[in-house]
Every structure is written in structure tokens, then in C-alpha cells.
Amino acid sequence: MAEAVIELRGIVTRFGKRVIHDRLDLAVHRGEVLALVGGSGCGKTTLLREMIGLQRPAAGVVRVFGQDPDRLRGAERAALRRRWGVLFQHGALFSALPVADNIAFPLRETRLFAAAEVARLVARKLAQVGLPPDTGDLLPAALSGGMIKRVALARALALEPELLLLDEPTAGLDPLASEQFVSLIQALRAALGLTVVLVTHDLDTIRDLCDRVAVLADRGVAALGTLAQITAVRHPFIQEYFLGTRGARRVAG
Amino acid sequence: MAAIGAATARREPQLRPLAAGAGWQLAGDWTLAQLAPRLRELRRKLAATSAAGSWELDGLTALDSAGALLLLEAWGGTLPAALRAPERQRLLLEEFAASAPPPKLRRARPSPAGLVAALGDRVLTASGQLGAALALLGQLLLELVAVAAVPQRFPARELSATLYKAGLLALPITGLVGLLIGVVLSYLSALQLKLFGAETFIVDLVGLATARELGPLLAAILVAGRSGSAMTAELGVMRLTEELDALRVMGVSPFRRLILPKVLALGLLMPLVAFWTSLCGIVGGMLVADLELGLTFGQFLSGLPGAIPLGTYWLSLWKSLAFGLVVGVVACFYGLRVQPNTASLGAETTRSVVASITMVIAMDALFAVAFRDVGWYG
Numbered sequence: 001m002a003e004a005v006i007e008l009r010g011i012v013t014r015f016g017k018r019v020i021h022d023r024l025d026l027a028v029h030r031g032e033v034l035a036l037v038g039g040s041g042c043g044k045t046t047l048l049r050e051m052i053g054l055q056r057p058a059a060g061v062v063r064v065f066g067q068d069p070d071r072l073r074g075a076e077r078a079a080l081r082r083r084w085g086v087l088f089q090h091g092a093l094f095s096a097l098p099v100a101d102n103i104a105f106p107l108r109e110t111r112l113f114a115a116a117e118v119a120r121l122v123a124r125k126l127a128q129v130g131l132p133p134d135t136g137d138l139l140p141a142a143l144s145g146g147m148i149k150r151v152a153l154a155r156a157l158a159l160e161p162e163l164l165l166l167d168e169p170t171a172g173l174d175p176l177a178s179e180q181f182v183s184l185i186q187a188l189r190a191a192l193g194l195t196v197v198l199v200t201h202d203l204d205t206i207r208d209l210c211d212r213v214a215v216l217a218d219r220g221v222a223a224l225g226t227l228a229q230i231t232a233v234r235h236p237f238i239q240e241y242f243l244g245t246r247g248a249r250r251v252a253g
Numbered sequence: 254m255a256a257i258g259a260a261t262a263r264r265e266p267q268l269r270p271l272a273a274g275a276g277w278q279l280a281g282d283w284t285l286a287q288l289a290p291r292l293r294e295l296r297r298k299l300a301a302t303s304a305a306g307s308w309e310l311d312g313l314t315a316l317d318s319a320g321a322l323l324l325l326e327a328w329g330g331t332l333p334a335a336l337r338a339p340e341r342q343r344l345l346l347e348e349f350a351a352s353a354p355p356p357k358l359r360r361a362r363p364s365p366a367g368l369v370a371a372l373g374d375r376v377l378t379a380s381g382q383l384g385a386a387l388a389l390l391g392q393l394l395l396e397l398v399a400v401a402a403v404p405q406r407f408p409a410r411e412l413s414a415t416l417y418k419a420g421l422l423a424l425p426i427t428g429l430v431g432l433l434i435g436v437v438l439s440y441l442s443a444l445q446l447k448l449f450g451a452e453t454f455i456v457d458l459v460g461l462a463t464a465r466e467l468g469p470l471l472a473a474i475l476v477a478g479r480s481g482s483a484m485t486a487e488l489g490v491m492r493l494t495e496e497l498d499a500l501r502v503m504g505v506s507p508f509r510r511l512i513l514p515k516v517l518a519l520g521l522l523m524p525l526v527a528f529w530t531s532l533c534g535i536v537g538g539m540l541v542a543d544l545e546l547g548l549t550f551g552q553f554l555s556g557l558p559g560a561i562p563l564g565t566y567w568l569s570l571w572k573s574l575a576f577g578l579v580v581g582v583v584a585c586f587y588g589l590r591v592q593p594n595t596a597s598l599g600a601e602t603t604r605s606v607v608a609s610i611t612m613v614i615a616m617d618a619l620f621a622v623a624f625r626d627v628g629w630y631g
Contacts, residue, residue, distance in 0.1 A: 082286060096596035110285075112292050117322055124318045127352055141593035160285040160317040191345075192317070 003030045004063075005163055005195045006051055011060035013046055020046060021057070022219040033189065033196040035206050038216030039237060044199040045089070045167055047216070051197065052086060052165060064163070082110075084163040085156030089171065091148040093140040099126075099151050100136030106158045125154040130184060146177035150184070157188070164189075166198035170205050178202065182209050203242070215241075264314050266291065268298050271309065276335070277302050280312035283320030299327035307335035316342045321349045386586050389508075393516060393582070396509045411514035412521075419480035420522030424529060427475050431530035434467055435459060435537025443545040452546045456556035459538030464561050465628065468531025469569045470617055472523060473576035475530075477609040481584035484515055485605035488588025489598050516581030523577025524570040531569070564628030572620050576613050583609040 006028040013021040020043035028034050036044045049055040050062055053069030062068055067080055093102050103122045107113055113121065123133055129150040140148065149169060156164060169185065170178035182205050189196060200206060206213060206227060213230050215223040215238055223233040231242045264281035266288055271278055281287065288295065304327070310316075324346065325331075332350055336343070400407050442458045488511065491497050497507045535557070542548040587605035591598050 079286075095594035110289065112285075112289055113319075113322075117326070120322055121318055123352060124322075124349060127348075128318075139594060160319060162286075191341075193315075 004028065005030050005065060006197065007061070007063040007066075008047075008051070009061045009063075011047070011050065011062070012058045013043060013050065014058050019219055023060070024216075024220045026214055026221055026224070028195060028197055030195055031193060032211040033185075033198070033209055035210040035213045036197065036199045036216060037201075037206065037213055037241070039241075042216045044216055048165055048167055048197065048199055052081075052084060082159045083161055084165060085159065085161035087149070087152050087156050087164070087166045087169055089167040091140070091152040093143075093148060093152055093155070095140050097140075098136065099131075099138050099140065099143070102140065102151060103136075103155045103158055106155065110159070121158070125158055128157065128188065129154045130180075145172050146174075146181065149173065149181060153184070153188075157192075160192075162193075162195060164194050164196045166196065166200075168199055168201070170200065170202045175204075178205065179208075185209060266295065266320070267312075268295060268302075271307065275303070275305070276307035276309065278309045278312060279324075280314075282315040283313060283323070284315050284317045285319040288319055288323065295323065299323060302327055304328040304331070304333040306333070308333050308337065310336065310338035310342055313339065313342055316345055318345075318349065321346050325350055385590075386582075389512075389586050389589070390582065392508050393513055396506065396513050400509060400513070406509075408510050408514045411510065412518050415480075415515050415518035416522050418483075419476060419519060420526060423476055423479055423526055426479070427472050427526055427530045428533040430471055430475060431463070431468065431533035432537040434471060435463055435534035435539075436541050438462060438467070438534070439538035439541035440545065443541060447546065452548060453552075453556065455538070455542050455546060455548065456553055457560040459542070460535060460557050460560040461565065463534030463538065464531045465565050465569055466617070466621075467534055469523075469527040469573045469576060470613070471534075472527040472530040472573065473580060473613040474610050476519065476523060476526060476577070477580045477584075477613060478606055480519070481580045481609050482602050482606045484581070484584040485588040485591075485602045486598065488512075488585055489591030489601060492589065492591055493593050493598070512581075512585045515585060516578055519577040519581035520574050521577070523580070524573040527569060527573035527576075562628050566628075568620070568624055568628050572617070575616060575620075579612050579616065580609045583612060 004027040006026075008024060008026045011021050011024040011026075012019070013024075024047070026047075036047060038044050046055060050057050051064060053062070053064075056070055062070065065080065065083060067076075069077065069080060072080055093099075094105065097105070100119075100122050103125050104118050107118050107121055122136060126133055126135060131147065131150055131154070135143075135147065135151070140151070143151065153169075164185075166185070170181055173181060185196065186209060188194060196209075198205075198210070210227070212225060213223075213227055214221050215230060215233075215235070217235065217237045222235050223230050223238055227242075230238060264287075266281040266283045267279065269278045269280070270276070330350060332343075332346055338346065439455060439459050442455055443452075446452050446455055446458075488497075491507075491511075497511075500507045500510060539550055539553045542553055543550060584605050587601045587608070591601045
């Protein structure tokens, strides 16, 4: 069995009296692409936030690279945080900074590189996500939806993470842009050996990109496995989601 | 977990001279995470190498952009002739070396011609702003006429909401500030008046100063800071989130629905708030007059009608109306100028408050000169 990059055990999440996760277990293996799938409000994004320590579960253990992000302090915590990159749903680019400064921001924070080196690395990151170098001068407000995602991805990759977390990477993109984004992530994963966890609603993305799928339902992981294994599970949500008329077309395709 | 620890054990990046001949050998992970703690030392070692020698990279377990950048810098930007590297690593290095040098991120330094251009730019921006402000005023007047023709289309609910938020909820703070200013004014004057034995003139001094100047001015400044800034930010965010466009699409004019009621409400509530602030200022003055000069409340109050003629009240009411309209128009003007980024939202809000307070004070000076003969006895 492959090594676990992220390990969740007995996660309980509550919003007020509403229980979102009840003793949820999940492990993400090194080098795989895992999709978190589930109905609206089943806590996909919340789970993602708990993995990276933005939110603390009411109970349970979170381990990323064998360490609990919540327990670490200071330099250790910073070192762990550098090992993952996060692509937020709406990009979360710093709106007051041009694209190049957005990507340069985490690099400058390390204080390891001279200005010329930072510029060189920024140009490299822009090329990696398939953007022309002159994109660097634009402000985030001037970018299209697909470009925002690419710039956010470049920023997430700036510190050469081993683990990439994507929240709805293809939401709001047209089919072509979303297909291009999926192949971009595939290429980057092959080149950089990334482990990827993504939250998505998009069946095409799941089919083309993901090694395994975790279906969140009934306050836990209802099913976990390859797409073929998942669709064989007799669960009302899964049957409806993957094998409804719309889904069946995609899964078969 | 032990197995995981062993599997994630990382290989330190290493740089060793070759045993035979001029050359170097790399080993370990040349990745940012591994390089970071040893960067200074490795840079020093790399600086002592030369691209002319042979380089053996077979021992590399990993290489990322940061590692490639360091190596290429040591090699002077091109791959050494005698390079032995795994296919993937070589590809990365070649790609990096071939990539275009990054475009300049920063703009050119200011030159004299640039300064002139900047000045011209400012003038053009300023005149453009003036034009935009006039256009906003004109648009508001047109909306007012349109609404007057069809009174049932008047956004009464928004008007009342603004009256409540910017007026009623502002009463505690304006009252407190008015009271305190009244206390300060009265206390300072009492000390002076005592010297001349002119204690009863405290009524004239405090009454006139608060009713004619301080009440309207303080009320306008506080409302500008409290509600003007809020209006700018609110309109700005609505612009960013395309809510204004949504209104337009539904055939609802944002000018009529959002801006007109705000401006009118500020015009209506400002005289009331100003009157209240003056009142509190007089109460503050009266308290100090009692404590410092032994002037009873009764004596103070019976002196007031003789000190403040009715004209002064009218003057300060009209003045406050003008202040309110100006604060509203300025706040909405800057709200509509917000660009889609966080810095602009903050900058325009600041500008809105500074501009409206400056304009209020400038207008107060104008009023003082223009109506110097109004509202005095004798």
C-alpha cells in the first residue's frame, strides 16, 4: 500500500447543531489524484480547509506528511505549509497586485532569492501554466476566469509544493477552458510528481483526471475507489450522481 | 508510520568536485525545500565552479525550478558542454535556459518629460472628475424631476432607511461631541470673562458659537465620517459585485434607487442633527456656566432668546441642508469611482471622507462671508 500524504481519522465537524462530518476517515496516497465529490453542503470544501489547517475539526486527527498542522508552531508550521499549494475556488488573487507580484509574493516571503531571480522564477511559473510573459503586468481584475485560475495555480506552484489542493478548479470555466485546465494539471502532475486533492462537481474532470474518487454523503465517506468501483456501489446518491442520464453519458464517454 | 518516515526521508543536496579532472558531481534533491536551509553555503560553492568543467548530474534524485535556477546562474545561463544528466532533468534545464528573460516588472524612472506628462495627466484627471461630478449632479436633478412627475415611484423606503441609519443612529455620538465641545468652549470663555466681570456674556458666546457655527459644522463632519464613508464603500462594493448592473438590467436606475434617496435623506437629516448637536453644546455650556460662574440654568435659558436671533437658526438650518447634500453627493461620486480591487476601495473611501469634510469647511467659510449681515441684533 502506498504511503499516505494526508490522513484523516475520526473527523467530526459541526456548524452549530448541524453535524457535517461524523467520524470521517480518509487517506490520500502519494502521487495520486483524489477527487472529493458530494452534494451541496456536504462539507467538501470544509474538509479541504481542515486538511490544511484553516479550520479545526471538532474532533479527530488530521495528519499531513505525518504531522498535525494544528499542533505545529512557528518555523515548523511554515515549513510544512510550504509543502502544499492551494488553489482557492475564486482564485483569491491579491486584487491590488499585478499578476507577476501575486506569483512573486510567496517567493519574496522566503527571502531566499534576489529580485532578478524572483523575476526569472515568476516567468518560469507563468510559462508552466501556459500564460504569455506579458500577463505579468496585468491586474487580476483584467483577467478572464480561465486566466485567473491559471495565475492562481502558478502562485500555488511558486514554492514547488509536493501536494496540491484544488477547490473547484474547473467551476465557472467553459468546456474548452476546463478541458485545457485539466490537461494542464495532468502535465504538471507528470512533470512535478504532485499529489493532488480536488473538490469538484464536474464529471468530465473526474473521468479525465482522477485516480480515485471519495464520495462524501451521510456525514462520512460513502464510497472510495476508482470511478469504475464507485459506480458499482449501490448508494442512492451515487446512483443518481454518476448514473443519472446526464452522468451516465459522461462516465461511459 | 515508521515506513512513511523512511520513505519521506529526503536526500540532502550535494555538490562535490570530481575525483579525476576538472568537474563536479551533484547528488540529492535540488528542490526548494531542501535547498532553503543550505542556500548560502551552496551558492558559495557554486560560485567557485565553472561551466567549462564536466558536470555529472546522474546522482540527482529531484530537481525543481529553484534548483535549475541556481545551476543555470552558476553556468552563466547556458548548459555546460560536458553535461551528463537524466533525461527529465536535462529537459527541465534546457527549457529553463531557453525561456525568454523576464520582462521588466517595474516602470521606467521619472524623467523631466515624465514629470510634465504626469502633471498633465493630473490636470486631465481632475477636469475629467469635475465633469463626472457635474454629470452626476445633472443625472440626480433629472431623476428628481422624473420622480416628481410620478411620486409613487419615489424610493421612500430607501429614504427612510438612510434617515434612520445616518440620522437617528448618529444622535448619540453627535450629542456627545456637541456636549463636550460646549463644555470646553464654556470653560475657556468663563476663565476670560471672569477677568472682566462680564460673566453673563457666556450665554451670548456659547449660544451663538454653537447654534451658528459649531453645531452644523460638527454634525456635518461627524455624519461625513460616519455615513459618507459607509455610502462610498457600499456603492463601491455594489459596483464590484455587479449589483449596480443587475439593477440596471431590471430597469431600475441606480441613481434613482440608491443615490437619490441617500442624498435627499442626508439633506433632510443634517439640519435636524445639527440642531440636536447645537442643543447638546448649549447644555454643556450651561453646565459649566453653573459650576464655574454660578449662573443658574434659569438665568442661562432666559438669556438665550436675547443672545440668538431667529435668523441665526434659519441660517444654520439652510447651511446644514447644503452640507448634507454635499456630503451625500461626494460620497456617492467616489463610490461610483471604485475600481475592482481592494486598494481602490480603501483609497476612494478615504478620498470621499477627506473631500466631503474639506468641502463642508470651505462652504462654511463661504456662508460666513456671504451671510455676515444675517442673524444679528442691532
